[in-house]
Structures are given as C-alpha cells and as structure tokens.
Amino acid sequence: MTSPIAESTAADTKMTPAEREVLELATPPAKRMWVPIAWAVLWGISVVSLLAASAFLITRASLIIHILWLGWAIVAVRMFALGRAVFRYLKQLSGHDASFRQLAEMRVGLLDRLEPLAPAGLARTRRGDLLSRLVDDIDELQFLPLRVIEPLITSVIVAALTVVGVAIMSVPAALTLLGCLLVALIVATLAQLMIAGAADRQVAPLRAALGDRVHDTITNLETLRAYDALDSQLARIHEADAALRRVLVRRSIGEGVVTGVVTIFAGLATAGALWFNVDATANGTFTPEFLTMVALVPLALFEVFAQVPVAVAAWRRVRVSAQRVATVAPTTVPSEIPQPGGTAKLPEGPLDITITDVSARWPGAAQPAIQGCSVEIPAGARLLVAGESGSGKSTFANVLVRFLDYDGTYRIGGVEARDVDPELLRQRVGLIEQRAHLFNESIRQNLLFAKPDATDAELEAVIERVGLGGWMRSRGGLDAHLGERGSLVSGGQGQRIALARALLADFDVLVLDEPTANVDPGRADALVADLLDAAGSHTVVLISHTPIDERLISAKLVLG
Numbered sequence: 311m312t313s314p315i316a317e318s319t320a321a322d323t324k325m326t327p328a329e330r331e332v333l334e335l336a337t338p339p340a341k342r343m344w345v346p347i348a349w350a351v352l353w354g355i356s357v358v359s360l361l362a363a364s365a366f367l368i369t370r371a372s373l374i375i376h377i378l379w380l381g382w383a384i385v386a387v388r389m390f391a392l393g394r395a396v397f398r399y400l401k402q403l404s405g406h407d408a409s410f411r412q413l414a415e416m417r418v419g420l421l422d423r424l425e426p427l428a429p430a431g432l433a434r435t436r437r438g439d440l441l442s443r444l445v446d447d448i449d450e451l452q453f454l455p456l457r458v459i460e461p462l463i464t465s466v467i468v469a470a471l472t473v474v475g476v477a478i479m480s481v482p483a484a485l486t487l488l489g490c491l492l493v494a495l496i497v498a499t500l501a502q503l504m505i506a507g508a509a510d511r512q513v514a515p516l517r518a519a520l521g522d523r524v525h526d527t528i529t530n531l532e533t534l535r536a537y538d539a540l541d542s543q544l545a546r547i548h549e550a551d552a553a554l555r556r557v558l559v560r561r562s563i564g565e566g567v568v569t570g571v572v573t574i575f576a577g578l579a580t581a582g583a584l585w586f587n588v589d590a591t592a593n594g595t596f597t598p599e600f601l602t603m604v605a606l607v608p609l610a611l612f613e614v615f616a617q618v619p620v621a622v623a624a625w626r627r628v629r630v631s632a633q634r635v636a637t638v639a640p641t642t643v644p645s646e647i648p649q650p651g652g653t654a655k656l657p658e659g660p661l662d663i664t665i666t667d668v669s670a671r672w673p674g675a676a677q678p679a680i681q682g683c684s685v686e687i688p689a690g691a692r693l694l695v696a697g698e699s700g701s702g703k704s705t706f707a708n709v710l711v712r713f714l715d716y717d718g719t720y721r722i723g724g725v726e727a728r729d730v731d732p733e734l735l736r737q738r739v740g741l742i743e744q745r746a747h748l749f750n751e752s753i754r755q756n757l758l759f760a761k762p763d764a765t766d767a768e769l770e771a772v773i774e775r776v777g778l779g780g781w782m783r784s785r786g787g788l789d790a791h792l793g794e795r796g797s798l799v800s801g802g803q804g805q806r807i808a809l810a811r812a813l814l815a816d817f818d819v820l821v822l823d824e825p826t827a828n829v830d831p832g833r834a835d836a837l838v839a840d841l842l843d844a845a846g847s848h849t850v851v852l853i854s855h856t857p858i859d860e861r862l863i864s865a866k867l868v869l870g
C-alpha cells in the first residue's frame with residue numbers, strides 16, 4: 311500500500327492528463343467566474359481607496375477650517391466604506407455560488423466516471439479512502455476558483471492599479487511599493503513552502519488515512535471486539551489523528567509566517583514612501599494629503615495582496631487532491647472492463663446462452679482467471695457452476711453480467727454479448743452476489759429499488775414466493791427493518807430477500823453466486839430447492855463450491 315507521505319510527494323511531479331482533466335472539471339466556466347472576479351476587484355479597489363480617501367480626509371481636515379472643502383472626501387470615504395462591505399458580500403456570494411455549482415457538476419462527473427469501473431475496477435481501492443477522495447478531496451477542489459483563481463487575478467489587478475495610482479503622486483513611493491510587493495511575494499511564498507510545503511501535500515492523504523481507519527473500525531466492530539483488538543485499532547486511529555494534527559499545526563505556522571512577512575513588507579513600503587517624500591512635504595513641493603496617502607495605501611494593498619502566497623499554498627493542496635481523485639477516476643477504463651455502447655438488441659422472450667472458449671482476466675491481473683470455458687445454457691435451464699475455491703466461478707458470473715470483458719464467444723439470444731450495451735444486457739441478466747447488499751432500510755425499501763412502482767401486494771407476493779411470508783408477518787410486515795448490512799436477518803434470509811429483489815426486477819437469467827455460503831450445510835439443499843422453485847421459469851446459473859443435489863439442476867459446468 312502506498313504510504314500517505316510517499317503519495318504526497320507526487321504533487322511535485324508533472325501534471326498528468328487525468329489530473330489536468332480533474333482540474334478542468336473543478337474550474338467553473340468563464341461565464342460563471344467573471345462575476346465574482348469583478349466583485350472581488352471592486353472590493354479590492356474599495357479597500358485601497360477607503361484608506362486613501364480617509365488619509366486624504368484626515369490630513370485635509372487638519373489643514374483647513376471650513377467643512378465645505380471636505381464634502382467630496384467625506385462622500386468618497388462613505389462610498390468606499392459601504393463598497394468594501396457590499397462588494398465583499400457580493401464576491402463571497404457569487405464566488406461560492408460558482409464554486410458550489412461546479413462542485414455538484416464535478417461530483418456527478420466523477421461518479422459517472424467511477425460507475426463503469428465498479429465492481430471489477432474498484433476491487434483494489436479501500437472504501438474509506440475512496441470515500442475520502444470523493445468527499446474531502448472534491449471539497450478541496452472547490453477551492454480552486456475560490457482560493458486560487460479569484461484571489462490571484464484580483465490581487466494582480468488591484469496591485470497594478472494601486473501602483474499606478476501611487477506613481478501619479480510619487481514615482482519613488484510607487485517603485486518602493488512595487489519592490490516590496492515582489493520581495494514580499496517571494497519571501498512569503500518561499501517561507502510558506504519551506505515551513506508548510508510538505509504539510510500542505512500531506513494533509514489530504516493523512517486525512518484519508520484517518521478516515522479509512524475510522525471506517526474500518528466502524529464496519530468491523532464485531533470482529534475487532536471478538537478478537538479483543540479494539541484497543542489496538544483505537545491506538546491506530548489516535549496515531550493517524552496525531553499525524554494529521556502535526557501537519558495541520560505546521561500548516562498554521564506557515565500561514566502565520568505569511569501574515570508576518572506581509573505585515574513587515576507593508577511597513578517597509580510605508581517607511582519607503584515617507585523616506586522619499588517627507589523632505590519634499592517639508593519644503594512644500596509635495597502636499598501633506600499625498601504624503602499620508604502614499605504612506606497609508608500600502609497597508610491596505612497588502613491586505614488584499616496577502617491572498618497571493620495563501621493562493622500559492624492552496625494551489626499545492628488542490629493539486630494533491632486532483633491527483634488523488636485522478637487516480638481513482640482515471641480517464642480511461644481498463645481494457646478488462648466492458649465499455650458502454652454496442653448497438654445490437656436482445657430479442658424479446660426467453661434467452662438461450664452459448665459460451666464458447668471464453669477466457670477473462672481481472673484488471674491488473676497477469677493471468678486470466680478463467681480460460682477455455684464452454685457451456686450451453688438453454689432458456690429456463692438450471693446450470694450448476696462448480697469448482698474449487700479460486701477456480702473462477704465468480705469470475706464466470708461477472709462475465710455473464712458483463713462486469714468483466716472476455717475473449718471467445720458469448721452469445722445470448724443469438725447475439726454476441728459484446729455487441730450489446732452492458733447496461734441493457736444487465737436489464738436481462740441479473741447477479742445476486744455472494745454477499746448481496748441489503749440496505750439499512752425496511753423490507754419495502756430494499757425491494758422497491760428493483761421496481762420503484764411495485765404495489766405492496768406485489769412486494770408481499772414476492773416475499774411469499776421466496777418463502778419469507780411467515781417471517782415478514784412476524785416482524786410486522788413490509789416496514790420491518792433489515793439493519794446495517796442486513797444484520798437483523800440470517801444469511802439464508804438475506805439470500806431470499808436478494809432473490810425476491812431480482813424476481814421483482816424480472817431478469818430473464820438469474821446468476822446466483824454462492825447462495826448457500828452463509829447458511830449451515832444442513833439447510834443448504836433446502837434453501838437451494840426453495841430458491842430454484844421461486845425462480846420459476848427464469849434461467850438460473852447457480853454457483854456453488856459445495857455439492858448440490860443433482861436432481862435440482864439440469865446441467866453442470868466444472869471450472870478449474
């Protein structure tokens with residue numbers, strides 16, 4: 311497994327096409343970005359102009375007696391004070407609006423990209439880590455417009471306008487200001503990089519590692535308690551938490567240093583402006599109003615400009631998150647996973663299946679998991695797929711439902727399966743996995759997602775059909791809850807509910823992957839007999855590594 315730290319160094323590397331695509335997905339289109347940028351520029355101009363107008367007003371007020379001479383300066387101060395608050399509000403509002411809209415599009419876009427990978431392409435991805443990539447990393451990516459693009463563009467425009475404005479009053483003061491801005495940028499960025507550069511890159515992977523450990527602990531609580539391993543697991547969580555806290559503290563120190571550097575250079579720019587203009591003011595060639603303005607304006611400008619080193623640091627964090635998202639949602643789907651598309655249509659009615667010399671490989675595997683596999687499955691047949699553990703039975707099931715691609719021939723209803731869109735094929739061939747997922751919902755909800763418009767009478771009939779009618783009534787009917795991952799039902803009941811779901815979806819071919827895996831051997835045959843009986847006229851491909859009563863089946867394929 312890649313360590314978070316090792317992974318974090320990847321941020322220094324060249325941008326991959328997948329990473330670039332994630333960053334493009336995170337960037338709002340220009341038509342959404344220019345509005346917050348325009349408000350931000352007006353806010354920055356108001357910040358600087360407010361201090362400039364205030365400096366002018368105070369100085370002028372100390373020099374003249376009549377208030378009438380101050381009229382326009384008072385109006386300007388009021389205007390910029392209001393503008394500063396209003397434009398800041400508008401920039402935040404429109405900036406967050408653009409960013410949140412993009413966030414929604416980005417989440418959907420990435421889930422669209424992940425969907426074809428499941429389940430075969432996600433087998434090596436840790437679920438806690440995947441969750442963290444899809445939640446925390448995508449949240450971090452929303453800062454690309456908010457904390458990188460908008461502040462950088464705004465700061466550069468406001469700084470350029472301010473330097474020009476100061477140059478109109480005093481060229482030496484403007485040059486000092488420009489020099490201080492550039493040196494502050496270099497010093498603050500380098501200091502931040504040295505103190506917190508590594509921390510910036512480590513936050514996302516360390517947060518994911520913590521999330522992963524917490525997720526592992528919660529989902530495996532029973533096992534950890536059974537083996538008295540909860541304390542050591544909690545210690546691992548504390549360790550991950552401490553590592554994350556350490557880098558967050560370093561990051562905060564970096565931010566503090568940036569603020570300090572910016573303040574120092576703001577002071578130097580002020581000192582420079584005074585140094586060059588005090589004598590001229592004393593001998594009357596430079597007005598006192600201009601002196602206070604060129605001296606105080608740098609303080610306001612640096613308030614806006616302080617965003618630049620922070621944006622550079624934010625860019626590092628955004629890149630790490632983009633890389634992390636890019637690795638789970640690659641732009642190209644592995645060749646072992648079927649691509650969407652295919653124009654052939656499956657015929658209505660019963661489907662005969664012919665498999666000839668089929669082999670299939672899992673993504674990333676060196677060897678095929680099944681090879682030279684041939685079998686006939688006439689419509690309505692009961693095919694038993696047998697073989698030792700690891701012989702490829704589940705792989706065969708994944709090929710049948712087109713989660714995995716294949717070499718050889720797989721004809722269904724007279725059509726080559728690879729010419730049919732996998733989604734369409736899965737509407738006719740359904741897989742009931744070894745550990746069929748039951749949602750922490752009522753029986754009704756667990757069934758309804760297979761057929762959303764099913765009536766209660768239909769749901770009750772299908773539950774009756776799979777032999778759970780009495781059990782359902784004893785639990786209070788369709789509203790009975792199944793618990794987290796079906797913890798309130800036995801293994802056999804779980805398989806029956808999963809079959810009920812598949813029957814509601816009305817697949818022509820049902821692939822049952824080890825339905826008796828979680829049932830004690832004495833009851834296995836009875837469960838299989840019930841499931842096959844409930845399947846009625848549907849074709850059933852039954853995968854089992856334990857012997858099955860041969861009278862229940864019509865054909866057999868032995869793998870391995």
Ligand SMILES: Nc1ncnc2c1ncn2[C@@H]1O[C@H](COP(=O)(O)OP(=O)(O)OP(=O)(O)O)[C@@H](O)[C@H]1O
Pocket residue numbers: 430433672673675679697698699700701702703704705706855
């Ligand atoms: N998601 C996966 N990614 C990579 N390799 C896999 C994956 N699933 C299974 N394999 C590999 O494919 C081979 C066949 O596994 P498969 O699960 O198909 O066997 P099986 O006969 O169903 O085993 P069992 O009876 O134990 O469930 C094994 O070597 C296994 O390690």
